[in-house]
Amino acid sequence: MSSKINFGKWEAIYVLVLITCTQIFLNMPRLVVEYAATAGWLLVIYVSILCFIVLWVILKLYKDFEGMDLIDLAEYLAGRAGKIIVGIVLSLYMLFISFVILREFSENMKIIALPLSPISYTSIFFVIGMVVAAYFGLEAMVRINAIAMPIIIISYILILIGISDHFNVTKLAPYLGFGAYNLFVENIPRISLLSGIISIFYMAPFLKSYKVIKEVGYTGLLISAVMLTIASLSYLLIFTYPIATENFLPIYQLSRIFSYGRFFERFESIFLIVWAVSAFLYLSMISFFTIYYIKKAFDLEYYRPLIIPVAIIIFNLSLIPPNLMTAIELENNYFRSYSGIVSFVFPLLLLLACSIKRKLRSKRRRKEKHNEQA
Amino acid sequence: MSIKNTIKKLLFFQEPEKIENFVINESEDEQITDYNEDNKQDNKLQIDKQRNEQNSENKTDTENAGNDEENKNGIKILKSKKDREKGKKSDNSRAKDSQDDEDKGIQISNNLENSLEYIKKIYSVPVNSDIVIREFSIIVKEKVIDAFAVFIDGMTNTKIVIEAILKPLMLHSSLEIKSNDSNKSVEDYIKDHLLPQTQMKIVRTYDSVIDGVNIGECGIFVDGLNIAFLADVKGWEHRSVERPNTEIIIKGPQEGFTELLRVNTALIRKIIKNENLIVESISVGKSSKTPCSLLYIKNVANDSLVNEIRNRLKSINVEYILDTGELEQYIEDNTFINVPQIIDTERPDKVAMHLIEGRVAILMNGSPFALIMPANLPEFIKSPEDSYIRYPFANFLRIIRLLAIILNLLLPGLYIAIINYHQEMIPTDLMLAIEATSEKVPFPSIIELLILEVSFELIREAGIRVPSPIGPTLGIIGALILGQAAVAANIVSPILIIIVAITGIGSFAIPNFSLAFGVRIARFAYIFLGAVAGFLGIATGLFINGILLAAVKSFGVPFLTPITPKVSRAKLEYIFRSPIWKQEWRPDYLNVKKGRSQPNISRGWVEEKKNKGEEQE
Numbered sequence A: 001m002s003s004k005i006n007f008g009k010w011e012a013i014y015v016l017v018l019i020t021c022t023q024i025f026l027n028m029p030r031l032v033v034e035y036a037a038t039a040g041w042l043l044v045i046y047v048s049i050l051c052f053i054v055l056w057v058i059l060k061l062y063k064d065f066e067g068m069d070l071i072d073l074a075e076y077l078a079g080r081a082g083k084i085i086v087g088i089v090l091s092l093y094m095l096f097i098s099f100v101i102l103r104e105f106s107e108n109m110k111i112i113a114l115p116l117s118p119i120s121y122t123s124i125f126f127v128i129g130m131v132v133a134a135y136f137g138l139e140a141m142v143r144i145n146a147i148a149m150p151i152i153i154i155s156y157i158l159i160l161i162g163i164s165d166h167f168n169v170t171k172l173a174p175y176l177g178f179g180a181y182n183l184f185v186e187n188i189p190r191i192s193l194l195s196g197i198i199s200i201f202y203m204a205p206f207l208k209s210y211k212v213i214k215e216v217g218y219t220g221l222l223i224s225a226v227m228l229t230i231a232s233l234s235y236l237l238i239f240t241y242p243i244a245t246e247n248f249l250p251i252y253q254l255s256r257i258f259s260y261g262r263f264f265e266r267f268e269s270i271f272l273i274v275w276a277v278s279a280f281l282y283l284s285m286i287s288f289f290t291i292y293y294i295k296k297a298f299d300l301e302y303y304r305p306l307i308i309p310v311a312i313i314i315f316n317l318s319l320i321p322p323n324l325m326t327a328i329e330l331e332n333n334y335f336r337s338y339s340g341i342v343s344f345v346f347p348l349l350l351l352l353a354c355s356i357k358r359k360l361r362s363k364r365r366r367k368e369k370h371n372e373q374a
Numbered sequence B: 001m002s003i004k005n006t007i008k009k010l011l012f013f014q015e016p017e018k019i020e021n022f023v024i025n026e027s028e029d030e031q032i033t034d035y036n037e038d039n040k041q042d043n044k045l046q047i048d049k050q051r052n053e054q055n056s057e058n059k060t061d062t063e064n065a066g067n068d069e070e071n072k073n074g075i076k077i078l079k080s081k082k083d084r085e086k087g088k089k090s091d092n093s094r095a096k097d098s099q100d101d102e103d104k105g106i107q108i109s110n111n112l113e114n115s116l117e118y119i120k121k122i123y124s125v126p127v128n129s130d131i132v133i134r135e136f137s138i139i140v141k142e143k144v145i146d147a148f149a150v151f152i153d154g155m156t157n158t159k160i161v162i163e164a165i166l167k168p169l170m171l172h173s174s175l176e177i178k179s180n181d182s183n184k185s186v187e188d189y190i191k192d193h194l195l196p197q198t199q200m201k202i203v204r205t206y207d208s209v210i211d212g213v214n215i216g217e218c219g220i221f222v223d224g225l226n227i228a229f230l231a232d233v234k235g236w237e238h239r240s241v242e243r244p245n246t247e248i249i250i251k252g253p254q255e256g257f258t259e260l261l262r263v264n265t266a267l268i269r270k271i272i273k274n275e276n277l278i279v280e281s282i283s284v285g286k287s288s289k290t291p292c293s294l295l296y297i298k299n300v301a302n303d304s305l306v307n308e309i310r311n312r313l314k315s316i317n318v319e320y321i322l323d324t325g326e327l328e329q330y331i332e333d334n335t336f337i338n339v340p341q342i343i344d345t346e347r348p349d350k351v352a353m354h355l356i357e358g359r360v361a362i363l364m365n366g367s368p369f370a371l372i373m374p375a376n377l378p379e380f381i382k383s384p385e386d387s388y389i390r391y392p393f394a395n396f397l398r399i400i401r402l403l404a405i406i407l408n409l410l411l412p413g414l415y416i417a418i419i420n421y422h423q424e425m426i427p428t429d430l431m432l433a434i435e436a437t438s439e440k441v442p443f444p445s446i447i448e449l450l451i452l453e454v455s456f457e458l459i460r461e462a463g464i465r466v467p468s469p470i471g472p473t474l475g476i477i478g479a480l481i482l483g484q485a486a487v488a489a490n491i492v493s494p495i496l497i498i499i500v501a502i503t504g505i506g507s508f509a510i511p512n513f514s515l516a517f518g519v520r521i522a523r524f525a526y527i528f529l530g531a532v533a534g535f536l537g538i539a540t541g542l543f544i545n546g547i548l549l550a551a552v553k554s555f556g557v558p559f560l561t562p563i564t565p566k567v568s569r570a571k572l573e574y575i576f577r578s579p580i581w582k583q584e585w586r587p588d589y590l591n592v593k594k595g596r597s598q599p600n601i602s603r604g605w606v607e608e609k610k611n612k613g614e615e616q617e
Helices: A007-025 A028-065 A070-112 A117-162 A180-186 A188-206 A210-238 A241-246 A250-257 A267-299 A304-318 A324-373 B002-009 B037-039 B043-060 B065-078 B085-090 B098-103 B112-122 B158-170 B186-194 B206-214 B261-271 B302-314 B325-330 B350-356 B377-381 B390-420 B430-440 B445-465 B470-489 B494-509 B513-551 B604-616
Strands: B131-140 B143-152 B200-203 B217-222 B228-232 B277-284 B290-297 B343-345 B359-365 B369-374
Touching: A007 A028, A007 A117, A007 A188, A007 A210, A007 A267, A028 A180, A028 A188, A028 A210, A028 A241, A028 A250, A028 A324, A070 A117, A070 A188, A070 A267, A070 A304, A070 A324, A070 B158, A117 A210, A117 A250, A117 A267, A117 A304, A117 B513, A180 A188, A180 A324, A188 A210, A188 A324, A210 A250, A250 A267, A267 A304, A267 B513, B037 B186, B043 B085, B112 B131, B112 B143, B112 B206, B112 B217, B131 B158, B131 B186, B143 B158, B143 B206, B143 B369, B158 B186, B158 B217, B186 B200, B186 B217, B186 B290, B200 B206, B206 B217, B206 B228, B261 B277, B261 B290, B261 B350, B261 B359, B277 B302, B290 B302, B290 B350, B302 B325, B302 B359, B325 B359, B325 B369, B343 B350, B350 B359, B350 B369, B377 B390, B377 B513, B390 B445, B390 B494, B390 B513, B430 B494, B445 B470, B445 B513, B494 B513
Parallel strands: none
Antiparallel strands: B131 B143, B143 B217, B200 B228, B217 B228, B277 B290, B290 B359, B343 B369, B359 B369
């Protein structure tokens, strides 16, 4: 793995969309209903606008640090110590996401398709996928993601079209849910819903230029926002508020309604393949970045020896929550609520500090030059 | 000790070898401007430029010497191909430049006895029954000189040996020959007056004589001369140009390659009638010295690609090599993956098509298959017929083939997954029907399926080996009677027969044999995964398979191009075909020298009609 890896604009956009939108298949449509009741879809739009502003600020600050990722920035700011601290924080954050999401996906698989199998059995498949993907590296992952994402998006949209005759607009009332204050003020921390967008900085060293990074960031955000809005909107259009908060596996419930004639009655199982593939892609991408950050923080030459140990740690951690509810609680109460801190506030502060240091440096240099000339 | 090492290897991290992967460099003179501009730049200019470059290269690098000469060889052969009989005779190219050989090996002695003894020893003459050594005398300038000819019976055309070598030397040498220069040496005299054979070489070492004789030439030693004459009199038995056996198409040329290199190169030259087609000779195998030809179009193919392939070919250090199937395994990037990374074909038109696109081909003496590289997945779904039939038909066929691959790969696995884990997907009536038929079968569905799949593979393997008159009968017995009997005996359920039959037919719809093989093997993995975890298993298989495919590269080109990484021009063209007048660009990922293959408007009459219509208005 070297910085020689380069991938195109669209491949990077698909990675962004993947990291941001996989939550649709988990709890996200129900979560937004819990946060903002019938205004859940408005919440997504509002949060996306907030995210756009934050991203705009971050990208403005990032302009001078083209091609650096967060660890490089930390190194610039505080040398080796900073690098290690940031590396550890980021990789722990990724590790947390990986094991929680691994547990949830495995539980979902168990509930939908393999009710008689133990949870470790379903998760071992995902772990194998993670290991293989990490072994072949980011390039292969990104490539295969670029093929799979359009298929996932199209099949998802097909399902939504299939159930569209069940849509009922009156189910959206009251339109502002718990009220404007709740929607626009109390729910600001929900920007964490879009925390995946920050993964653009994980990929920064592999993208060609600042201009590409900017394009990827904005396009990725736009597509993700549209996808999330469609998901929450169609969910709310089908289920009324009380039922919508109770559904476990929201999108699966949606796909169960799908029927077309007598032959295509229970087609949600096909959706299972799409679902599993997106889980594979998401998990392998996140676990790869976990490994990549450890490698980068400690200046290791190879990342491959880390794959198996990290996979075993993720696998074991994922088995710690006693049941699915605990795992969901972990995701909702910690990851979806506070991930904004790691993914938005943290880079923002880092970038601010970096640009201050840069300015101070250039001032000092100018002074020195001035002195020399004098 | 070895067990200890193996355990150590398994448990501890080994520092990977640092390998620099080959990347196709952008061609400096890639012309992506206008097609007309391309043409305006007169070909001559370009050729001159390249010739100059070559000349300068030749001066500095002796290894590269001979490019031009080889090219001349190719042209010479093309000319002689006008007469097919002759073409076949002039079969082999020089294994190496004769000049190269001059430096090594034992010099030929001017004592005929010594030479005779040496040749007899080398060829173990009394034991080796097909080596012919014919001793005779020549009369040169009224002197009788002893001489002998050596050749291999069966490799040479005896008629030519008699008519063009022995007769003139033995009989005509006694005639009075008018010569302007009476001081001519014996060597020149024999060469100029006594040997009328068209392809004649003078060599100075025994090794070069032996190399020549081994490929069917006739060596002539003359007493008092420290040189030998080598006459090209090849004439071995071979197959004539026939229909290709493995790639039959309905529309389009029906010629296939044969086992003779020069016939094969000529078949390609016959299609690409252009002097920019280079046929470079490289011999592979230390002992077999099998002649290979590297084919590319000089002003299209990427130089770094050609160099890489040439280097890989030259670096092969093996004693014997027999077929391009072996060569493929020596030069491919990844051995362990189940997809081919080099296209092999029996069809000259397919090779020509790829050469025009900017790819490079390798032909080998003794193999009716050409290798084309680099390859990517969509190339394996294409058949040469696609270009010969109309646009809508070709795309229909492409969709059918894609479907064939998907069915062949996934159908049995999906069936097992649905039957075992996702029964709710099956409509109730169908489920009842399946249940009714499989009720009497004592095996679990996976065993049922494996029984059928394995017997299908058996029939297939046996079908190749049975004598051809029985072949179709075996198919009928195997497929129909066995299937029917298996159902009647309650070993398998009838729906399974349908599944296996569709899968089998699907595998024959894949145009490339190697790819079909890969899919055939992967199918069993999907059956296993479907059986252990239903759709989750299938998804695992798809994901891992996808990752493997995305990681493979064939000569610097990612295997999944142009699906991913995306290419800038003509995106759909590589998966589906666009109308023939719209195929304006060569594949972008090959970094060719000439991007355009036709101008924006290649149908001149459309332009004319448009202009006329405008005038009328």
